[in-house]
Amino acid sequence: MTNLFSIFDPSTSLTSLSLNWISSLLCIMLLPLSFWILNNRYSAFWNKPFIILNNEFNMLMNKKTNKGTTLIFISLFTMIMINNIMGLFPYVFTSTSHMSMTLAMSLPMWLSFMIFGWLKNTESMFTHLVPTGTPGILMPFMVCIETISNMIRPGTLAVRLAANMIAGHLIMTLLGNTTMDVSINILPAMIIIQMMLLTLETAVAIIQGYVFAVLSTLYASEVN
Template sequence: MTNLFSSFDPSSSSNLSLNWLSMLLGMMFIPMIYWFSPSRLTMMWVKILNYIHQEFKILLNLNKMKGTTLMFVSLFSFILFSNFLSLYPYIFPSTSHMTLTLALSLPLWISFMIYGWVNNTIHMFAHLVPQGTPAVLMPFMVCIETISNVIRPGTLAIRLSANMIAGHLLLTLLGSTGQSVGYLFLVMILIIQFLLMILESAVAIIQSYVFSILSTLYSSEVN
């Protein structure tokens, strides 16, 4: 690597940018027996998905939009697999790029806005002015609510990519100093690296849940 950020460069290994194929490696890690015979791993994953489904079901009005939870559960699963794959050595961290995170958040937000303004126009206008706002502050509240609504896909994308790239950079910085320190400091670095890997595993789960739950909240506001 020529610099610290070269591992996050989509064309660092080849000029064809084949690193994006790392998003499909999750399917290769799942053995074929997983789909045929139930196991403890299968039951654990089913329980997790059922829990996520119940969380989304509370937020969404499924009488009008049946099957919507399937889309958000799939989004959660995809981001979770991508986050965990980026923790493996020499695997391209796809979720650390705004190219992927913005491609996930922007189409969702645009579809929510089109659906809301076409079908629930009065409801969308009512969201621009919170209840109980004085008449003097109404023009300012419309501007503030409009700006906060427009930046939603950007905040979703930046939150996911920034949290993932921060831990990766910290692990890279600590790992690059291991060649020039003594034995005692090397042991300390290994312990810190191990603790950071546990933290990054928790961040991978939390950020995938936050991304999907915020997308669900945004979609529930347009109903």
């Protein structure tokens, strides 16, 4: 499962050392440079969406007791979005299409939320297991259902992101392979379809990063 559809990934090796995952570190190496320069159009381009996301995440969490917590989710959104968009370029490794990458982001974060919640807000965590207005007969079943739904959260976060990236890249790969064999009359239509699909995948790359960050924020707000 961690290497699903890895056949579509470019193979780069240097002395039997795979260099595919270096593409995931480019954003980490390039983005911090913006913190050491004066205000310009480049920094304003990044600060505008960050301010919007900060205000939106603060609405989901308590501003007074969680100052600066939204920076974690904004950084997570930025890393996922850049990795998704970079994967649309030819011969660039898409790390977010692998469960080894997505699960490594969701599982430690969910585990830290659970440990914090059960140690600091134990009564509140027990309260979340039984929704308000549940009949007494159904309470044992609701506890089981809520416990299972809570435990599969990191898996759903990881699978959702990886599946969306895999599906888009698979369709683009199949269309790209069939374009080589079509007649000259159908070629313009195939190119237009590929351009529309590339635009859709760019939107999906941004939306998936946003969904991952918003769901993580909601999970964090529940333990407070």
